[in-house]
Amino acid sequence: MKVNFKIIRQQYNSPAVVQNYILETEPGNTILDCLNRIKWEQDGTLAFRKNCRNTICGSCAMRINGRSALACKENVGNELARLPQQSDGIPEISIAPMGNMPVIKDLVVDMNSFWENLEAVAPYVSTAARQVPEREFLQTPQERSQLDQTGNCIMCGACYSECNAREVNPDFVGPHALAKAYRMVADSRDTDTANRLENYNEGTKGVWGCTRCLYCDAVCPMEVSPLEQITKIKQEILSHKQASDSRSIRHRKVLVELVKAGGWIDERQFGLQVVGNYFQDLRGLLSIAPLGLRMLIKGKFPLSFEPSEGVEEVRSLITAVKAED
Numbered sequence: 001m002k003v004n005f006k007i008i009r010q011q012y013n014s015p016a017v018v019q020n021y022i023l024e025t026e027p028g029n030t031i032l033d034c035l036n037r038i039k040w041e042q043d044g045t046l047a048f049r050k051n052c053r054n055t056i057c058g059s060c061a062m063r064i065n066g067r068s069a070l071a072c073k074e075n076v077g078n079e080l081a082r083l084p085q086q087s088d089g090i091p092e093i094s095i096a097p098m099g100n101m102p103v104i105k106d107l108v109v110d111m112n113s114f115w116e117n118l119e120a121v122a123p124y125v126s127t128a129a130r131q132v133p134e135r136e137f138l139q140t141p142q143e144r145s146q147l148d149q150t151g152n153c154i155m156c157g158a159c160y161s162e163c164n165a166r167e168v169n170p171d172f173v174g175p176h177a178l179a180k181a182y183r184m185v186a187d188s189r190d191t192d193t194a195n196r197l198e199n200y201n202e203g204t205k206g207v208w209g210c211t212r213c214l215y216c217d218a219v220c221p222m223e224v225s226p227l228e229q230i231t232k233i234k235q236e237i238l239s240h241k242q243a244s245d246s247r248s249i250r251h252r253k254v255l256v257e258l259v260k261a262g263g264w265i266d267e268r269q270f271g272l273q274v275v276g277n278y279f280q281d282l283r284g285l286l287s288i289a290p291l292g293l294r295m296l297i298k299g300k301f302p303l304s305f306e307p308s309e310g311v312e313e314v315r316s317l318i319t320a321v322k323a324e325d
């Protein structure tokens with residue numbers, strides 16, 4: 001079958017252009033096989049990364065039909081089935097470089113920020129506070145199994161490429177780094193958990209910068225589920241910190257307490273407790289005063305609060321989930 005590969009081509013700091021390459025191929029051929037053939041048979045100037053050809057090295061991540069994926073994992077048949085095609089004409093597959101990283105050439109991106117953000121979470125097991133054993137640091141099979149999911153990460157950059165939080169917040173370290181961060185928190189040999197949690201709790205560069213769009217989980221080719229790992233770090237932070245410690249922590253704790261009290265959120269209390277820190281943060285209170293005033297004038301400020309129906313049921317659910325944790 002003939003397929004038209006619409007490839008975004010670009011030189012560093014230059015506008016991108018779309019180039020079409022028509023290839024005779026089979027549904028079972030991987031996208032990487034097709035790119036190799038385009039390069040070898042049609043255009044030797046096309047640039048892309050590859051190495052293992054077997055979903056191991058993470059080199060060949062790129063945007064295929066609009067989402068980041070490994071070119072050596074996805075095949076022509078599945079890609080054509082994913083998107084509706086024009087019934088007449090040659091079916092098309094679009095290929096573009098990953099997002100959130102500048103293009104060096106064609107499908108090759110500069111991954112410096114990706115690696116620097118990984119470095120920022122100290123992705124090494126710290127045993128500095130422990131006496132070095134005569135032989136190795138041992139783990140039970142159960143302790144080791146805590147690392148299985150995050151250990152699958154091949155650092156391809158697909159999650160980072162699609163991260164909406166990273167796109168708008170250059171401080172956010174990204175889902176790949178935080179998935180690795182949880183791998184360190186979960187490692188029974190690591191002795192630096194308290195410092196790590198402080199670091200990952202800071203501002204919006206760590207876990208609180210995540211907008212929970214879930215796209216990282218959706219595109220991860222190794223089912224590492226970065227968002228799930230970010231959520232586990234948040235749970236660790238919340239279990240070690242008080243509501244007064246930061247606005248992000250208050251946001252979570254106050255939300256649960258208000259829902260537990262009334263079945264849904266009393267928004268008046270929510271603003272005052274989270275932003276105003278229970279009337280202790282004058283600057284915070286002043287920052288929401290204009291909004292409160294505008295809402296009052298427009299008749300949108302709730303003057304009273306009625307608990308929701310089934311509040312007892314909501315409470316018992318929250319209690320049951322906490323007991324399960």
Ligand code: FES
Binds near residue numbers: 049056061071072073
């Ligand atoms: Fe190694 Fe695709 S070439 S993961």
